[in-house]
Amino acid sequence: MTTASKVKCPKCVKNAAAITCEGCSSKLCRGCYNDHRQQLSKELDQFVYEHDMLKQQLETPNENEPHHLLKQIDEWKKDSINKINQLADQCQADVNQLLDKNKDQLINKFRKITNEARKGQKDDDYDERDLKMWMTQLKELKDELIKQSNICIAVDKQQSAWIKRIKVQEASPQQGNAEDSK
Numbered sequence: 001m002t003t004a005s006k007v008k009c010p011k012c013v014k015n016a017a018a019i020t021c022e023g024c025s026s027k028l029c030r031g032c033y034n035d036h037r038q039q040l041s042k043e044l045d046q047f048v049y050e051h052d053m054l055k056q057q058l059e060t061p062n063e064n065e066p067h068h069l070l071k072q073i074d075e076w077k078k079d080s081i082n083k084i085n086q087l088a089d090q091c092q093a094d095v096n097q098l099l100d101k102n103k104d105q106l107i108n109k110f111r112k113i114t115n116e117a118r119k120g121q122k123d124d125d126y127d128e129r130d131l132k133m134w135m136t137q138l139k140e141l142k143d144e145l146i147k148q149s150n151i152c153i154a155v156d157k158q159q160s161a162w163i164k165r166i167k168v169q170e171a172s173p174q175q176g177n178a179e180d181s182k
């Protein structure tokens with residue numbers, strides 16, 4: 001019998017191409033077709049391996065490794081708290097400094113009254129007007145020591161972005177596709 005009229009297998013270029021693979025439409029001889037199936041079987045094994053790996057990843061609980069978005073929120077929190085702590089420390093240091101400065105000034109005024117009163121007493125050179133004045137000055141100093149009215153807290157209404165607000169949002173997949181098709 002002659003094989004001249006038969007199409008030869010393109011793989012081995014020897015045997016007749018007897019079987020057609022439906023998947024890729026190659027016409028192969030029986031032996032090469034078996035090899036072809038074997039190759040597909042190896043690829044299926046690879047798929048099963050990748051599939052099982054992904055399954056394992058999906059089934060691993062989230063708390064093992066915090067998601068990077070959770071880390072990002074935590075970073076923002078630490079950053080913001082640091083900023084607040086630093087500014088609060090700075091402002092408290094400023095208040096303490098101003099209170100010390102105020103007290104120094106009050107002590108100076110107080111000494112002046114003390115000296116005037118002592119001198120008046122020593123020289124026996126004072127009357128009701130001096131006494132009234134010293135009492136008034138003393139009361140003013142006492143009030144000022146309690147009130148410290150030259151210091152106050154100013155809120156900066158302009159600087160709203162000093163700590164940036166964050167929020168979590170879900171990207172819409174429709175928008176992504178619209179961008180791709182352009």
Ligand SMILES: [Zn+2]
Pocket residue numbers: 021022023024025026036
């Ligand atoms: Zn095939």
Ligand SMILES: [Zn+2]
Pocket residue numbers: 009010011012013014015028029030031032033
């Ligand atoms: Zn062949």
